Amino acid sequence: EAGKPLASSSKVDKVAFTGETTTGQLIMQYASKNLNPVTMELGGKSPNVFFNSVMDADDEYLDKAIEGAVLFAFNQGEVCTCPSRILVQEDIYDAFMERVIERTNAIIQDNPYDVNTMVGAQASNDQYEKIQSYFKIGKEEGAKVLTGGAAKKLDGDLANGFYIQPTILEGHNKMRVFQEEIFGPVACVTTFKDEAEAIEIANDTLYGLGAGVWTRDAHQLYQIPRAIKAGRVWVNCYHAYPAHAPFGGYKKSGFGRENHVMMLNYYRQTKNMLISYDKNKLGFF
Incomplete structure (x- = not known):
């Protein structure tokens, strides 16, 4: 209007x-x-790429990387640069995703006025229903629900709130849930073998707004971000928006x-x- x-x-x-x-x-x-x-x-379907070196030690950096994967649920996932595609090197996939799922399940989803709440409700009923429609699409495509995958019902005055469980879907990058912007607390995870495949999958999308790269390797942290077609690539961090840094997209x-x-x-x-x-x-x- x-x-x-x-x-x-x-x-x-x-x-x-x-x-x-x-x-x-x-x-x-x-x-x-x-x-x-x-x-x-405009929109995005940002890849968040985790190389095997992130698990070289069980330290503060690994803890940070796990949080980096779970940041798909930040602001209910209603962020244009939401890291909604998680790409994990295959030799660390099981161990890394076990920690990511554990951290995702620990998210406190409740009344947004409660200071302990980490994830609130979606902005509208339209968005609430759209996200659930993608759960149905994912199921039809054969995506595996690693955690979440449904609306969440709260008690009392919040019973009719537009709450969606933080969700991780496992599949491959050609699925619609990997290619289309869901705009909610939903991440899709897949594996890659090496640097070349990581770059190929990261760039295999209509979008190019944001991306994340996580590695302890000095060569990777310089070369991989340069190869990813996105206007902003976070390296060993995510969701930092300094006012002095240009922000915008490639492609659609x-x-x-x-x-x-x-x-x-x-x-x-x-x-x-x-x-x-x-x-x-x-x-x-």
Whole structure:
């Protein structure tokens, strides 16, 4: 109701949109009426890649990496850069995922006003039902539910809340649940053999907004992020959003950047003034 009139208004000189990819395509059409410039920050299906070196020791770093995998449930998973695809090197898969599932099951999901609550409810009934529809899709595709996989019913005043259990689905990257943005506390996990396959799977998506790489290997932490097609790659961390760092996407995750000072140029026109201080003509005519 508001987006179309705003984006197509002759009183608007620049359009920036944050949201779902198909909606972004519509906004671009509306803005084209006046040939207004646009920038788009759209959807994502971000890979979170864990190399076998993360389990070289049972230390603080491993604890951090496990939390990094579970960060798919941060803000109920309703984050455009949600690390919703977990890629684990196959020789550590069982041991690593055992720890990840244990940490996921320890998430406290309750009243959002309770300071101990880690995950609250989804933003709307539409989103609540959409996530459950993907559980059905995953089941039809043969995805295995490692934990969660259903709505969660709470007691009392919260009985009708839009609560979804933090969920991990195991499968392969060609499944719809791996390829489509669910926008909820749902992660899909698969394995990879080596660096080449990790990069191949990470890039096998329409999106390219965010990605995570976890490794103790100095070569990997430099080379793998450069090979992943995403506007932001977190290395041995995730969900850090410093104001000085450019943020934006590749492919169907949009174009343009936010936060960094470079974004100001999207809101400015470059004007060139050529002024002659010579009173004499050029002499051609």
